Amino acid sequence: MAHGHRIAQAARPDAAVGSSDSPRPWLPRASGSAILAAFAGRLRTKSEAMIQSKLPNVGTTIFTTMSQLAAQTGAINLSQGFPDFDGPQALREAVGRHVMAGHNQYAPMTGLPALREQVAQKIARSYGRRVDMDAEVTVTPGATEAIFCAVQALVRPGDEVIVFDPCYDSYEPSVELAGGRCVHVPLALPDFAIDWQRLSDAIGPRTRLIILNSPHNPSGALISRAELDQLAALIREREIYLISDEVYEHLVFDGVVHASVLAHEELYARAFVVSSFGKTYHVTGWKTGYVVAPPALSAELRKVHQFVTFCGITPLQWALADYMSAHPEHVDELPAFYQAKRDLFCDLLKGSRFTFTRSPGTYFQLADYSAIRDDLSDVEMSLWLTREHGVATIPVSVFYQTPPKDLRLVRFCFAKREETLRQAAERLCRV
DSSP: OHHHHHHHHHHOTTSOTTOOOOOOOOOOSOHHHHHHHHHHHHHHHHHHHHOOOSSTTOOSOHHHHHHHHHHHHTOEEOSSSOOSSOOOHHHHHHHHHHHHTTOOSOOOTTOOHHHHHHHHHHHHHHHSOOOOTTTTEEEESSHHHHHHHHHHHHOOTTOEEEEEESOOTTHHHHHHHTTOEEEEEEOBTTTTBOOHHHHHHHOOTTEEEEEEESSOTTTOOOOOHHHHHHHHHHHTTSOOEEEEEOTTTTOBOTTOOOOOGGGOHHHHTTEEEEEEHHHHTTOGGGOOEEEEOOHHHHHHHHHHHTTTTSSOOHHHHHHHHHHHHHOTTHHHHHHHHHHHHHHHHHHHHTTSSOBOOOOSBTTEEEEEOHHHHTTSOHHHHHHHHHHHHSEEOEEGGGGOSSOOTTOOEEEEEOOSOHHHHHHHHHHHHTO
16 A cells, blocks of 8 residues: 555654655654664564564554644644544433443344344435345444455455545555455546546456445545446446445535435445444444445355454444434434534635635545645645644545645545634634
8 A cells, every 4th residue: 555655654753755764653752752762663673574564555544643743732633534522412321321221241243233223224214225134234343344344255365446546544455455456546636536437447357346435535525326327337247346435424515415325226236335323423432333235245244244343332332223213313414514514614714825625525625735835745734734833634645546746635624613613724824
């Protein structure tokens, strides 16, 4: 994974961007830490001579890096994708209630029946599909684990997996650990749309899997129903499967309806559809998600899942089931909730030198900084904004295998309280 090397380099304040050092986690600058780091380095050198890494290009992720830098510098953290506000009070109270009620032992491997039932009901309401909660819905400790298990269930040594750049950074390590190889197809700028000719050219006899992500991280771009139809026609005569990463499914704005693979009969027959309770209910630290797939695919995924984590956290599942049952309207209110935050942030940035198009989905907003520091790469710009102007962001290039040469985009997370967004925007408008 080419971008893993760049991330690790950017993580160290004393490392020049583009240096050839091997990836190292970032340690604070202090005499005691320096001594420990030097000793740890000697230990790593010896161990690395003995161990041939299965992920040699993976270092500390940019998300960890920027959140650490924000904490060290006191910057406002608009980098990593998590809210700075709590989930619903009734949901949080339900966790304590179930812990005290003794719901603290292993949940069923596939997830609590009550929660799987609520997922099935939500899918029926949102997408008109009736799924079998027992045979098609699996609760996992986070969407990342669901994606990992789906990849391991499908990908064989030598298989190729198509991903669309810029793409989330967990996809490629999962494929590499399965013995596969990612084929990167860049999305067409400036709208981050699928380039259908490039996709067609990328499909070959070894293509086993295509990973979709809509709403898209980091751009917020959306796949339409017409595009899903076009994809179905393209792979109809081939044994190609799909993972549809839809963790931001309810964060779609301006009256647009999310085009889910769950609502596409032909594509769902060959798909794993992944979603996230953490994103939907503002509780990302709960690391709880789910995957929906036809019975045969679900059976294969569960073979892997049972030996990765076996099951999710029991009282969290009980609490989610209770809240979903009592408040089905929550998902219907999410678009307006987050669109208001997007609009506030974008309105506040009108007085800045950043240029942008309002994000159509997710809780991320891209911004072009060419008018401010065209001499800086986006990694350098992100570090400069954090250290010098007190706002942490994410460089978009780290989501690419080969980023466009003139890319000058950073990603802000607007899943924040109003006062946080106002403070951040005030600082950005002074840049």
